[in-house]
Structures are given as structure tokens and as C-alpha cells.
Amino acid sequence: MAETTLVNTSMQNWKLEHRIFCVEFYFKHGSFTTVNELFHAKFEAASSPCKSVIQSWVSHFRAYGIVLNLNTKDPKRPTHSGRPRKRTAEVIDDVREAVGNSPKRSIRKRSQSLGITHTTLWRVLKQDLSFFPYRIQTGQKLSNVDKVKRVAMAEKLVAKVESCDSFLGLLFTSDEAHFELDGRVNSKNNVFWGTQKPSEIVQKPLHSERCTVWAAIGARGIIGPIFIEENGRNVTVTKERYVKVLNEFWKEVESLYPSLLPKLWFQQDGAPAHTSLIAREWLKNHFGTRIISRLTPFEWAPHSPELSPPDFYLWGNLKDKVYANKPQSIRELKISIKDEMGKIPKSVCMDVMTNFVKKLRKCMEVNGGHLEHAISWVFQ
Incomplete structure (x- = not known):
């Protein structure tokens, strides 16, 4: 039995000469059947345009006086639709x-x-024009005094690094951060498909459960996480609680680097709990003059989180990984923080501190202003 091949003539790519032939002979004979017969004889084709296709060509010719498809891309015309070009x-x-x-x-x-x-x-x-709408990042306003202090700090730190090869390996930079239990809720993912607006609300607590984490990062690795809590509950960072954190940090340092204790340097920002009298006394007793902080001879400039390794690397990188695990409770959140922080290799910490120096140099280049995002590096 011979096979029958079905051809969808409406979707076939008919040439301009096919269109002209069909329209011309339709006006001459007024019969679609006759046009099909003549088409087969003329082009010796296995198929021919169906009646509806020929009708569309005829209607197009009556409306525009041409059989050419105005929507077909043609380099000879400024537009594909025949309308005047607006983007002149x-x-x-x-x-x-x-x-x-x-x-x-x-x-x-x-x-x-x-x-x-x-x-x-x-x-x-x-x-x-190949333009792209870049989002402008927001940052804390820097006064002229702030900029002068940032440059002075950067110059002093860079000079210290250049004069002492071991300085960067002896420095620990510290900070704390809050981890919200529902910290990564994307409202665009809350979608309901249907024909009517649903009477449904995604509920979340007014104040999300969270934990506050302190850590110190240096070229030798990370000390932490240390959770600031009492009886398993998250609490505000006060001067007394901060000193407790420092005591835990010191115990860990003593066990890891006992021979380096007289040489280690410590950096912190100017938060009130960090610069309280009892905190400064503790730091002085343990680090002597090897302290980089507010109200110390080696001052950390105010409003400089983008220069601090915990801020420009640790917390953002850690939160990306922790929230990817989708913790459902504070316990799971804390376990995830410990696990992910423990996975950060020493080589990455060394890269972070190297880029810390790069950022200090960049701060000097921009006269203490906000840093341009021109420093890139690859973390393993």
C-alpha cells in the first residue's frame, strides 16, 4: 500500500513567486481549484497552497497592493512592519x-x-545603546573627618604590613552578626495560581527568632562561632557579655597558639560594648598596645565596615551557605552556622587578609571615600 504524506501547506515556506502566481491567476480565473491545478503544472510541486492561504494572499494584495509579507525581515526596509521607524x-x-x-x-x-x-x-x-540599569548601592554617609580618619588608619596599617612581614599572620579581626531564623524569605516566591484572588496570607512573626554570633578571622583561620546567649536564649550584646565572649576567644587562642600570645594583634570596631571601660581594660591586660579599636593609640576608623574582613567576607558568605540549608529552628540554625564556618579552609582566610590589605590601599586611593567594587578574588 502506498504511503500517504500529509503536508501542512499553511506552515510551508512559500516563495514570493508562488504568491505572485497564485494571486495573479486567482484574479484571472476566480477559482481556487483552477489556481491549484495551474500551480502543480507550473512548479511541478508535490503540494500547493491551500484555499485559506491563497485567500490570505489575495486579501493582503487587496489591502496593501503587494503580496510581500510586511512582517518578514528584509534588510532593504527600515522596519519589518512597514510602519515609520521611531528609533531613528x-x-x-x-x-x-x-x-x-x-x-x-x-x-x-x-x-x-x-x-x-x-x-x-x-x-x-x-x-x-547597550545600556544597563545598574543599581546604586547605599552606604553610610562619610564626613570629611571620617574620610581623614579612614585614610590615616589605612596608611598606618599598610605601613605596619610593609614593615613587619609577620604582622598580617598575627592579626585577628573580629565582629558579631545577627542570623534571623527566617532571614531569607523571598516574597516573589509566594505565588498562588488560580482564577480568583485567594484569601491567604503568608504569616511571619513580628520579631523573628535569631541568634547573635561572634567570630574572629585572621590568616591563621577562624576563632568561633561564639554565640551570645544566656540559658540557650539570644540576648543583647552588653559590655559584661562581651567580656565573656573575649574570655572564650582567649581560651581558644591559648590552646591553639600558646607561643604566639605575646605577639598577637586584635581588631574590633567601635561599638559601645566593645569600647566600654571594662572591655578596654580586658584587652589591655591581654594584648597590651597591640589593639586596633576606637579609643586606642592604633585607632580603627568609624563607619568602616567594608574594610573589616568579617563584614566584607565572613558574614555575607556564611549567610549564603547557612540559609541554603533552610534551617527550621534555632538549634538547626546554630548547627548550620558551626558546620559552615568550620568548612572555611585556612587558604581562604589567607586570601581574605590579603584582600584586606588591597582594600586598605584602595581606601587610600579614593581619599577615604566609599570603595569602588574594583577588587575581585576567587575563593575556593
Whole structure:
């Protein structure tokens, strides 16, 4: 039995000469059947355009006077639809100049001032000019005094690194951070598909459960995590509790590096609990003058979290990994923090401290201003 091959003639890629032939002979004979017979004889084709396709070509010719598909891409025409081109060279130049004069202006205001639609403006910006809407990061306002202090601190630390080869290996930088139990809730993932708006609310507590974690990172590794809590419950960081944290830190350091105790340096930011009288007394008794902090001879500049290794690396990297495990309780959250912090290799800690020096140099280059994100590195 001979096989029958079905051809979808409506989806076939008919050539321009096929269109012209069918339209011409339809107007001459007025019969679709006759047009099909003549088409087979002319082109010796196994198939021919069906009636509906020929009807569409005829209707198109009556409406536009041509059989060419206006929506087909053709390099000889400025547009594919036959409509006047809105993204002219003049419009593109106007948009380029406007963006150069005010790069922060909104799409709505810019389209109004230029007299073009939002859609056209977006296409000019994205397709013609290859612009991209970068988000501006927010940072704490730095006064001139802050900038001077940041530069002075950076210069002093860099000089210390350059004059003492072992300094970077003897420095521990410290800080604490809060880990919320529901810290990574993306509202865009709360979707309900249906025909009517659901009477459903994703409930979350007003104040999420959390734990406060302290740690110190240096080229030799990480000391911590140390959880700031009482009877298993998270508590506020006070001067008395901070001293308890320092005592735990010192016990760990004593067991790991007993021969280095007289040489180790310690850095902390200027939080009130850190710079209280009893905390400064404790630090002085254990580190002598080898302290980098507020209210010390070697001062840590205020408003400088992006220069602190715990802030620019440890906490962000750790939270990405901890929340990927989706902890369901404070116990699970604390276990995940311990596990993930323990997985950070010493080689990464050494890279972090190397980049700490790079950031200090960058701070000097920008005269104490906010750092540009021009320093990149690869962590294992």
C-alpha cells in the first residue's frame, strides 16, 4: 500500500513567486481549484497552497497592493512592519545625550522630556545603546573627618604590613552578626495560581527568632562561632557579655597558639560594648598596645565596615551557605552556622587578609571615600 504524506501547506515556506502566481491567476480565473491545478503544472510541486492561504494572499494584495509579507525581515526596509521607524538616528542621539547629562533620571521622566514612549526609550537604551540599569548601592554617609580618619588608619596599617612581614599572620579581626531564623524569605516566591484572588496570607512573626554570633578571622583561620546567649536564649550584646565572649576567644587562642600570645594583634570596631571601660581594660591586660579599636593609640576608623574582613567576607558568605540549608529552628540554625564556618579552609582566610590589605590601599586611593567594587578574588 502506498504511503500517504500529509503536508501542512499553511506552515510551508512559500516563495514570493508562488504568491505572485497564485494571486495573479486567482484574479484571472476566480477559482481556487483552477489556481491549484495551474500551480502543480507550473512548479511541478508535490503540494500547493491551500484555499485559506491563497485567500490570505489575495486579501493582503487587496489591502496593501503587494503580496510581500510586511512582517518578514528584509534588510532593504527600515522596519519589518512597514510602519515609520521611531528609533531613528536622531532619537538615539537625543537619548544618548540626555543620559550623559543626567544618568540617574527615571524612565518616566526621561520619556516625558524627550517626547517618546516608555517602550521606545527602553529599546533605544537596551538595544541601540547597550545600556544597563545598574543599581546604586547605599552606604553610610562619610564626613570629611571620617574620610581623614579612614585614610590615616589605612596608611598606618599598610605601613605596619610593609614593615613587619609577620604582622598580617598575627592579626585577628573580629565582629558579631545577627542570623534571623527566617532571614531569607523571598516574597516573589509566594505565588498562588488560580482564577480568583485567594484569601491567604503568608504569616511571619513580628520579631523573628535569631541568634547573635561572634567570630574572629585572621590568616591563621577562624576563632568561633561564639554565640551570645544566656540559658540557650539570644540576648543583647552588653559590655559584661562581651567580656565573656573575649574570655572564650582567649581560651581558644591559648590552646591553639600558646607561643604566639605575646605577639598577637586584635581588631574590633567601635561599638559601645566593645569600647566600654571594662572591655578596654580586658584587652589591655591581654594584648597590651597591640589593639586596633576606637579609643586606642592604633585607632580603627568609624563607619568602616567594608574594610573589616568579617563584614566584607565572613558574614555575607556564611549567610549564603547557612540559609541554603533552610534551617527550621534555632538549634538547626546554630548547627548550620558551626558546620559552615568550620568548612572555611585556612587558604581562604589567607586570601581574605590579603584582600584586606588591597582594600586598605584602595581606601587610600579614593581619599577615604566609599570603595569602588574594583577588587575581585576567587575563593575556593
